[in-house]
Amino acid sequence: MKILYDISMTIHPGMMVWKNYEKKKVHFSVDSDFATGTVHETRISINAHTGTHIDAPLHVYENGATLDAIPAERLIGPARVVDFTNVSPSIGREHLEPLGLQPGEWLLIKTTDSFNETDTFNREFVFLNAEGAAYLAGTGISGVAIDALGIERDQPGYPTHKALFDAGILIVEGVRLKDVPEGRYTFLVAPLKLKGTDGAPARAFLLGD
Amino acid sequence: MKILYDISMTIHPGMMVWKNYEKKKVHFSVDSDFATGTVHETRISINAHTGTHIDAPLHVYENGATLDAIPAERLIGPARVVDFTNVSPSIGREHLEPLGLQPGEWLLIKTTDSFNETDTFNREFVFLNAEGAAYLAGTGISGVAIDALGIERDQPGYPTHKALFDAGILIVEGVRLKDVPEGRYTFLVAPLKLKGTDGAPARAFLLGD
Secondary structure, eight states, X not given: OEEEEEOOOOBOTTOOOGGGOGGGOOXXXXXXXXXXXXXXXXXXXXXXXXXXXXXXXXGTSTTOOOGGGSOGGGGEEEEEEEEOTTOOSEEOHHHHGXXXXXXXXXXXXXXXXXXXXXXXXXXXXXXXOHHHHHHHHTTTOXXXXXXXXXXXXXXXXXXXXXXXXXTTOEEEEOOOOTTOOSEEEEEEEEEOOBSSOSEEEEEEEEXXX | OEEEEEOOOOBOTTOOOGXXXXXXXXXXXXXXXXXXXXXXXXXXXXXXXSSSEEEOGGGTSXXXXXXXXXXXXXXXXXXXXXXXXXXXXXEOHHHHGGGOOOTTOEEEEEOGGGGOOSSSOOTTOOEEOHHHHHHHHTTXXXXXXXXXXXXXXXXXXXXXXXXXXXXXXXXXXOOOXXXXXXXXXXXXXXXXXXSSOSEEEEEEEEEEO
16 A cells, blocks of 8 residues: 555645635744744644645535544545546536446546646636536545535535535545546545534545555 | 544644643634625634644754655555553653564554543653664654654653654654554554645544555
8 A cells, every 4th residue: 555646735825725815825823933942833824625625514504514524434435537637617417427437436537727836726727517516416426526626616506515515425625636647546535633614624645555 | 445543633722732832722713604705614723733743853953854855655654553551651662672663664652641532731641762762763664653742751852853853753743542452554644735844733544454
Protein backbone atom coordinates (compact mmCIF):
# COMPACT_ATOMS: atom_id res chain seq x y z
CA MET A 1 0.00 0.00 0.00
CA LYS A 2 1.52 3.27 -1.04
CA ILE A 3 0.52 6.78 -1.96
CA LEU A 4 0.49 7.13 -5.74
CA TYR A 5 -0.83 10.67 -5.93
CA ASP A 6 -1.32 13.47 -3.43
CA ILE A 7 -4.36 15.15 -4.96
CA SER A 8 -4.72 17.88 -2.31
CA MET A 9 -4.49 21.61 -2.90
CA THR A 10 -1.73 23.45 -1.05
CA ILE A 11 -3.23 25.71 1.62
CA HIS A 12 -1.74 29.19 2.00
CA PRO A 13 -2.84 32.82 2.32
CA GLY A 14 -3.59 34.12 -1.15
CA MET A 15 -4.70 30.74 -2.48
CA MET A 16 -7.77 30.49 -4.69
CA VAL A 17 -11.06 30.70 -2.80
CA TRP A 18 -14.68 30.52 -3.91
CA LYS A 19 -15.47 33.45 -6.23
CA ASN A 20 -12.29 35.11 -4.94
CA TYR A 21 -14.30 36.50 -2.01
CA GLU A 22 -12.15 38.37 0.50
CA LYS A 23 -14.13 36.95 3.44
CA LYS A 24 -13.33 33.37 2.40
CA LYS A 25 -9.57 33.85 2.38
CA VAL A 26 -7.06 31.88 4.43
CA HIS A 27 -5.06 33.63 7.14
CA PHE A 28 -1.90 32.46 8.87
CA SER A 29 -0.69 34.10 12.07
CA VAL A 30 1.89 33.28 14.71
CA ASP A 31 0.90 32.00 18.17
CA SER A 32 4.56 31.65 19.22
CA ASP A 33 7.96 32.23 17.62
CA PHE A 34 11.55 32.26 18.80
CA ALA A 35 11.33 35.94 19.72
CA THR A 36 8.29 35.45 21.98
CA GLY A 37 8.75 31.85 23.12
CA THR A 38 10.79 28.67 22.70
CA VAL A 39 8.82 27.10 19.84
CA HIS A 40 7.37 28.24 16.54
CA GLU A 41 3.62 27.71 16.20
CA THR A 42 1.44 28.91 13.35
CA ARG A 43 -2.29 29.55 13.70
CA ILE A 44 -4.54 28.97 10.70
CA SER A 45 -7.87 30.63 10.08
CA ILE A 46 -9.69 28.71 7.38
CA ASN A 47 -13.20 28.32 6.00
CA ALA A 48 -14.25 24.65 6.15
CA HIS A 49 -14.78 24.75 2.36
CA THR A 50 -11.25 25.83 1.48
CA GLY A 51 -9.05 23.91 -0.94
CA THR A 52 -9.62 20.16 -1.02
CA HIS A 53 -12.56 19.58 1.30
CA ILE A 54 -15.60 17.47 2.06
CA ASP A 55 -19.14 18.81 2.35
CA ALA A 56 -21.75 17.78 4.92
CA PRO A 57 -25.51 18.19 4.33
CA LEU A 58 -25.63 21.18 6.74
CA HIS A 59 -23.78 23.11 4.00
CA VAL A 60 -27.00 23.37 1.98
CA TYR A 61 -29.74 22.05 4.30
CA GLU A 62 -30.84 23.98 7.38
CA ASN A 63 -30.49 21.50 10.29
CA GLY A 64 -28.76 19.09 7.89
CA ALA A 65 -26.40 16.37 9.12
CA THR A 66 -22.93 17.45 10.15
CA LEU A 67 -19.50 16.16 9.24
CA ASP A 68 -19.22 13.87 12.26
CA ALA A 69 -22.11 11.78 10.93
CA ILE A 70 -19.85 10.42 8.18
CA PRO A 71 -18.41 7.05 9.30
CA ALA A 72 -14.64 6.80 8.85
CA GLU A 73 -15.13 3.66 6.75
CA ARG A 74 -16.73 5.81 4.04
CA LEU A 75 -13.53 7.83 3.61
CA ILE A 76 -11.68 5.11 1.71
CA GLY A 77 -12.82 3.05 -1.23
CA PRO A 78 -12.41 1.97 -4.83
CA ALA A 79 -12.48 4.86 -7.26
CA ARG A 80 -12.49 5.71 -10.92
CA VAL A 81 -10.86 8.84 -12.27
CA VAL A 82 -12.67 9.90 -15.44
CA ASP A 83 -11.34 12.51 -17.86
CA PHE A 84 -14.00 15.10 -18.70
CA THR A 85 -11.53 17.74 -19.85
CA ASN A 86 -13.28 17.96 -23.22
CA VAL A 87 -16.74 18.56 -21.70
CA SER A 88 -18.28 21.98 -21.05
CA PRO A 89 -20.16 23.77 -19.61
CA SER A 90 -21.48 20.90 -17.45
CA ILE A 91 -21.45 17.15 -16.97
CA GLY A 92 -24.81 15.45 -17.30
CA ARG A 93 -26.49 12.11 -17.51
CA GLU A 94 -25.35 11.57 -21.09
CA HIS A 95 -21.70 11.69 -19.98
CA LEU A 96 -22.18 9.48 -16.94
CA GLU A 97 -24.44 6.71 -18.16
CA PRO A 98 -21.79 5.13 -20.45
CA LEU A 99 -19.43 4.70 -17.47
CA GLY A 100 -21.37 1.79 -15.96
CA LEU A 101 -20.71 2.99 -12.41
CA GLN A 102 -20.88 0.35 -9.70
CA PRO A 103 -22.40 0.61 -6.20
CA GLY A 104 -19.85 1.54 -3.55
CA GLU A 105 -17.28 3.17 -5.79
CA TRP A 106 -16.14 6.78 -5.94
CA LEU A 107 -16.30 8.84 -9.10
CA LEU A 108 -13.49 11.38 -9.47
CA ILE A 109 -14.30 14.00 -12.09
CA LYS A 110 -11.30 15.50 -13.89
CA THR A 111 -12.09 18.73 -15.75
CA THR A 112 -10.01 21.59 -17.12
CA ASP A 113 -10.09 23.04 -13.60
CA SER A 114 -7.28 20.69 -12.54
CA PHE A 115 -5.04 22.65 -14.91
CA ASN A 116 -5.75 26.01 -13.27
CA GLU A 117 -2.61 26.43 -11.20
CA THR A 118 -3.15 30.12 -10.60
CA ASP A 119 -4.54 31.58 -7.37
CA THR A 120 -7.58 32.92 -9.21
CA PHE A 121 -10.92 31.13 -9.06
CA ASN A 122 -12.51 30.53 -12.47
CA ARG A 123 -16.20 31.39 -12.19
CA GLU A 124 -16.95 29.46 -15.40
CA PHE A 125 -15.81 26.12 -13.99
CA VAL A 126 -17.23 22.92 -15.44
CA PHE A 127 -19.73 21.39 -13.02
CA LEU A 128 -22.01 18.41 -12.41
CA ASN A 129 -25.49 19.47 -13.41
CA ALA A 130 -28.73 18.61 -11.59
CA GLU A 131 -29.75 15.99 -14.13
CA GLY A 132 -26.36 14.30 -13.85
CA ALA A 133 -26.61 14.27 -10.06
CA ALA A 134 -30.12 12.80 -10.22
CA TYR A 135 -28.73 10.02 -12.39
CA LEU A 136 -25.85 9.35 -9.98
CA ALA A 137 -28.34 9.16 -7.09
CA GLY A 138 -29.68 5.96 -8.62
CA THR A 139 -26.32 4.24 -9.09
CA GLY A 140 -25.47 3.55 -5.44
CA ILE A 141 -21.99 5.06 -5.76
CA SER A 142 -20.28 6.05 -2.51
CA GLY A 143 -19.13 9.53 -3.42
CA VAL A 144 -18.24 12.06 -6.07
CA ALA A 145 -15.11 14.20 -6.09
CA ILE A 146 -14.52 17.06 -8.49
CA ASP A 147 -11.50 19.25 -9.07
CA ALA A 148 -13.34 22.59 -9.01
CA LEU A 149 -13.97 24.23 -5.63
CA GLY A 150 -17.66 23.57 -6.19
CA ILE A 151 -19.59 20.67 -7.66
CA GLU A 152 -22.20 23.03 -9.13
CA ARG A 153 -22.73 26.68 -10.07
CA ASP A 154 -25.60 28.87 -11.16
CA GLN A 155 -28.27 26.38 -10.09
CA PRO A 156 -30.63 28.04 -7.57
CA GLY A 157 -31.37 25.84 -4.54
CA TYR A 158 -28.29 23.64 -5.03
CA PRO A 159 -30.08 20.71 -6.69
CA THR A 160 -26.82 18.85 -7.40
CA HIS A 161 -25.72 18.89 -3.77
CA LYS A 162 -29.21 17.95 -2.61
CA ALA A 163 -29.70 15.04 -5.03
CA LEU A 164 -26.36 13.58 -3.94
CA PHE A 165 -26.91 14.12 -0.21
CA ASP A 166 -30.45 12.73 -0.40
CA ALA A 167 -28.96 9.54 -1.85
CA GLY A 168 -26.26 9.34 0.83
CA ILE A 169 -23.51 10.13 -1.68
CA LEU A 170 -20.50 12.00 -0.28
CA ILE A 171 -19.20 15.15 -1.97
CA VAL A 172 -15.54 16.17 -2.16
CA GLU A 173 -14.45 19.36 -3.91
CA GLY A 174 -11.10 20.83 -4.88
CA VAL A 175 -9.08 17.73 -5.76
CA ARG A 176 -6.12 18.20 -8.11
CA LEU A 177 -6.05 15.65 -10.94
CA LYS A 178 -3.73 17.21 -13.52
CA ASP A 179 -1.12 14.48 -13.17
CA VAL A 180 -3.54 11.58 -12.71
CA PRO A 181 -4.38 9.37 -15.72
CA GLU A 182 -7.87 7.96 -16.12
CA GLY A 183 -8.21 4.65 -14.37
CA ARG A 184 -9.01 2.72 -11.23
CA TYR A 185 -7.47 3.53 -7.85
CA THR A 186 -8.14 3.39 -4.13
CA PHE A 187 -9.26 6.85 -2.99
CA LEU A 188 -8.72 8.13 0.52
CA VAL A 189 -10.02 11.45 1.77
CA ALA A 190 -8.98 12.55 5.27
CA PRO A 191 -10.95 15.55 6.51
CA LEU A 192 -10.06 17.14 9.81
CA LYS A 193 -12.29 15.55 12.45
CA LEU A 194 -14.33 18.68 13.21
CA LYS A 195 -17.34 18.48 15.51
CA GLY A 196 -20.68 19.73 14.27
CA THR A 197 -19.56 21.50 11.12
CA ASP A 198 -20.86 21.80 7.54
CA GLY A 199 -17.68 20.35 6.07
CA ALA A 200 -13.94 20.16 6.63
CA PRO A 201 -10.69 20.78 4.81
CA ALA A 202 -9.02 17.49 3.90
CA ARG A 203 -5.94 15.79 2.60
CA ALA A 204 -6.72 13.39 -0.25
CA PHE A 205 -4.70 10.63 -1.82
CA LEU A 206 -4.95 7.99 -4.50
CA LEU A 207 -3.41 4.77 -3.26
CA GLY A 208 -2.06 1.71 -5.03
CA ASP A 209 -1.06 -1.75 -3.85
CA MET B 1 -7.91 -1.99 2.37
CA LYS B 2 -10.12 -0.58 5.07
CA ILE B 3 -9.97 1.77 8.01
CA LEU B 4 -9.68 -0.27 11.20
CA TYR B 5 -9.31 2.61 13.63
CA ASP B 6 -9.78 6.35 13.39
CA ILE B 7 -7.16 7.47 15.91
CA SER B 8 -7.77 11.21 15.52
CA MET B 9 -8.90 13.59 18.24
CA THR B 10 -12.20 15.39 17.64
CA ILE B 11 -11.59 19.10 17.07
CA HIS B 12 -13.94 21.55 18.76
CA PRO B 13 -13.87 24.75 20.82
CA GLY B 14 -13.16 23.79 24.39
CA MET B 15 -11.10 20.75 23.49
CA MET B 16 -7.89 20.04 25.35
CA VAL B 17 -4.96 22.19 24.29
CA TRP B 18 -1.32 22.32 25.38
CA LYS B 19 -1.12 23.30 29.06
CA ASN B 20 -4.73 24.49 28.78
CA TYR B 21 -3.41 27.86 27.49
CA GLU B 22 -6.18 30.22 26.46
CA LYS B 23 -4.19 31.48 23.46
CA LYS B 24 -3.93 27.94 22.03
CA LYS B 25 -7.68 27.31 22.00
CA VAL B 26 -9.76 26.42 18.95
CA HIS B 27 -12.38 28.88 17.71
CA PHE B 28 -15.25 28.22 15.35
CA SER B 29 -17.14 31.10 13.72
CA VAL B 30 -19.65 31.40 10.90
CA ASP B 31 -18.68 32.81 7.48
CA SER B 32 -22.21 32.23 6.13
CA ASP B 33 -25.47 30.82 7.42
CA PHE B 34 -29.06 30.62 6.20
CA ALA B 35 -29.88 34.00 7.74
CA THR B 36 -27.04 35.80 5.93
CA GLY B 37 -26.65 33.67 2.80
CA THR B 38 -27.74 30.52 1.00
CA VAL B 39 -25.19 28.11 2.46
CA HIS B 40 -23.78 27.32 5.89
CA GLU B 41 -20.01 27.69 6.17
CA THR B 42 -17.97 27.43 9.35
CA ARG B 43 -14.58 29.07 9.81
CA ILE B 44 -12.00 27.40 12.01
CA SER B 45 -9.15 29.15 13.81
CA ILE B 46 -6.67 26.53 14.93
CA ASN B 47 -3.08 26.32 16.10
CA ALA B 48 -1.13 23.93 13.84
CA HIS B 49 -0.30 21.83 16.92
CA THR B 50 -3.90 21.17 17.97
CA GLY B 51 -5.30 17.70 18.49
CA THR B 52 -3.77 14.98 16.33
CA HIS B 53 -0.99 16.72 14.42
CA ILE B 54 2.41 16.41 12.81
CA ASP B 55 5.43 18.52 13.70
CA ALA B 56 7.97 19.98 11.30
CA PRO B 57 11.54 20.90 12.36
CA LEU B 58 10.66 24.63 12.30
CA HIS B 59 8.63 23.92 15.44
CA VAL B 60 11.84 23.73 17.50
CA TYR B 61 14.60 24.88 15.12
CA GLU B 62 14.87 28.48 13.97
CA ASN B 63 14.92 28.30 10.15
CA GLY B 64 14.10 24.58 10.39
CA ALA B 65 12.44 22.67 7.56
CA THR B 66 8.72 23.21 7.08
CA LEU B 67 5.84 20.80 6.70
CA ASP B 68 5.89 20.87 2.90
CA ALA B 69 9.33 19.22 2.93
CA ILE B 70 7.75 15.94 4.06
CA PRO B 71 7.14 13.73 1.00
CA ALA B 72 3.63 12.29 0.86
CA GLU B 73 5.11 8.77 0.66
CA ARG B 74 6.34 9.17 4.24
CA LEU B 75 2.77 9.58 5.51
CA ILE B 76 1.86 5.90 5.19
CA GLY B 77 3.76 2.87 6.36
CA PRO B 78 3.97 -0.24 8.51
CA ALA B 79 3.50 0.47 12.19
CA ARG B 80 3.63 -1.10 15.60
CA VAL B 81 1.37 -0.03 18.41
CA VAL B 82 3.13 -0.69 21.72
CA ASP B 83 1.39 -0.54 25.07
CA PHE B 84 3.34 1.56 27.58
CA THR B 85 0.39 2.21 29.85
CA ASN B 86 2.32 0.78 32.81
CA VAL B 87 5.33 3.06 32.28
CA SER B 88 5.87 6.41 34.01
CA PRO B 89 7.09 9.10 34.13
CA SER B 90 8.92 8.62 30.80
CA ILE B 91 9.81 6.09 28.13
CA GLY B 92 13.50 5.49 27.66
CA ARG B 93 16.03 3.29 25.95
CA GLU B 94 15.37 0.40 28.34
CA HIS B 95 11.75 0.24 27.22
CA LEU B 96 12.51 0.55 23.51
CA GLU B 97 15.51 -1.70 22.99
CA PRO B 98 13.57 -4.95 23.59
CA LEU B 99 11.15 -4.08 20.76
CA GLY B 100 13.63 -4.83 17.98
CA LEU B 101 12.36 -1.94 15.86
CA GLN B 102 12.97 -2.22 12.12
CA PRO B 103 14.04 0.49 9.68
CA GLY B 104 11.12 2.14 7.91
CA GLU B 105 8.43 1.33 10.44
CA TRP B 106 6.41 3.65 12.64
CA LEU B 107 6.31 3.32 16.40
CA LEU B 108 2.98 4.27 18.01
CA ILE B 109 3.32 4.85 21.73
CA LYS B 110 0.22 4.10 23.78
CA THR B 111 0.30 5.59 27.27
CA THR B 112 -2.31 6.36 29.91
CA ASP B 113 -2.93 9.62 28.02
CA SER B 114 -5.13 7.76 25.51
CA PHE B 115 -7.57 7.21 28.36
CA ASN B 116 -7.90 10.90 29.19
CA GLU B 117 -11.22 11.66 27.52
CA THR B 118 -11.71 14.95 29.34
CA ASP B 119 -11.05 18.36 27.83
CA THR B 120 -8.31 19.04 30.37
CA PHE B 121 -4.66 18.66 29.47
CA ASN B 122 -2.66 16.55 31.93
CA ARG B 123 0.63 18.31 32.58
CA GLU B 124 2.12 15.10 33.99
CA PHE B 125 1.78 13.16 30.75
CA VAL B 126 4.13 10.26 30.04
CA PHE B 127 6.71 11.25 27.44
CA LEU B 128 9.61 9.96 25.35
CA ASN B 129 12.79 11.04 27.11
CA ALA B 130 15.95 12.34 25.45
CA GLU B 131 17.83 9.08 25.94
CA GLY B 132 14.97 7.13 24.38
CA ALA B 133 14.90 9.47 21.41
CA ALA B 134 18.66 9.18 20.95
CA TYR B 135 18.24 5.42 20.85
CA LEU B 136 15.43 5.64 18.29
CA ALA B 137 17.61 7.90 16.13
CA GLY B 138 19.86 4.92 15.48
CA THR B 139 17.13 2.48 14.51
CA GLY B 140 16.17 3.95 11.12
CA ILE B 141 12.48 4.00 11.99
CA SER B 142 10.27 6.27 9.87
CA GLY B 143 8.32 8.02 12.60
CA VAL B 144 7.05 8.09 16.15
CA ALA B 145 3.50 8.86 17.18
CA ILE B 146 2.42 9.39 20.77
CA ASP B 147 -1.01 9.90 22.28
CA ALA B 148 -0.11 12.90 24.44
CA LEU B 149 -0.23 16.35 22.84
CA GLY B 150 3.54 16.48 23.21
CA ILE B 151 6.28 13.91 22.77
CA GLU B 152 8.30 15.48 25.60
CA ARG B 153 7.96 17.77 28.60
CA ASP B 154 10.24 19.48 31.07
CA GLN B 155 13.36 18.96 28.95
CA PRO B 156 14.95 22.36 28.20
CA GLY B 157 15.97 22.76 24.55
CA TYR B 158 13.63 20.00 23.31
CA PRO B 159 16.26 17.24 23.00
CA THR B 160 13.66 14.58 22.12
CA HIS B 161 12.29 16.55 19.17
CA LYS B 162 15.78 17.45 18.01
CA ALA B 163 17.22 13.92 18.21
CA LEU B 164 14.30 12.62 16.14
CA PHE B 165 14.34 15.45 13.59
CA ASP B 166 18.12 15.21 13.20
CA ALA B 167 17.65 11.55 12.28
CA GLY B 168 14.86 12.33 9.79
CA ILE B 169 12.24 10.67 12.00
CA LEU B 170 8.74 12.14 11.76
CA ILE B 171 6.82 13.14 14.90
CA VAL B 172 3.05 12.84 15.33
CA GLU B 173 1.35 13.88 18.57
CA GLY B 174 -2.18 13.52 19.91
CA VAL B 175 -3.23 10.14 18.53
CA ARG B 176 -5.99 8.30 20.42
CA LEU B 177 -5.14 4.65 21.07
CA LYS B 178 -7.53 3.64 23.84
CA ASP B 179 -9.38 1.13 21.65
CA VAL B 180 -6.34 -0.14 19.76
CA PRO B 181 -4.69 -3.39 20.86
CA GLU B 182 -0.94 -3.79 20.63
CA GLY B 183 0.10 -5.12 17.27
CA ARG B 184 1.09 -4.46 13.69
CA TYR B 185 -0.90 -2.19 11.38
CA THR B 186 -0.55 0.15 8.43
CA PHE B 187 -0.49 3.72 9.75
CA LEU B 188 -1.65 6.68 7.70
CA VAL B 189 -1.39 10.27 8.85
CA ALA B 190 -2.97 12.95 6.68
CA PRO B 191 -1.97 16.48 7.72
CA LEU B 192 -3.54 19.45 6.01
CA LYS B 193 -1.23 20.43 3.15
CA LEU B 194 -0.14 23.76 4.65
CA LYS B 195 2.58 25.80 2.99
CA GLY B 196 5.58 26.87 5.03
CA THR B 197 4.34 25.96 8.49
CA ASP B 198 5.85 24.34 11.59
CA GLY B 199 3.29 21.55 11.59
CA ALA B 200 -0.31 20.77 10.70
CA PRO B 201 -3.43 19.28 12.22
CA ALA B 202 -4.09 15.83 10.78
CA ARG B 203 -6.51 12.96 10.47
CA ALA B 204 -4.87 9.64 11.33
CA PHE B 205 -5.96 6.08 10.71
CA LEU B 206 -4.79 2.53 11.24
CA LEU B 207 -5.55 0.48 8.16
CA GLY B 208 -5.91 -3.23 7.58
CA ASP B 209 -6.02 -5.37 4.42
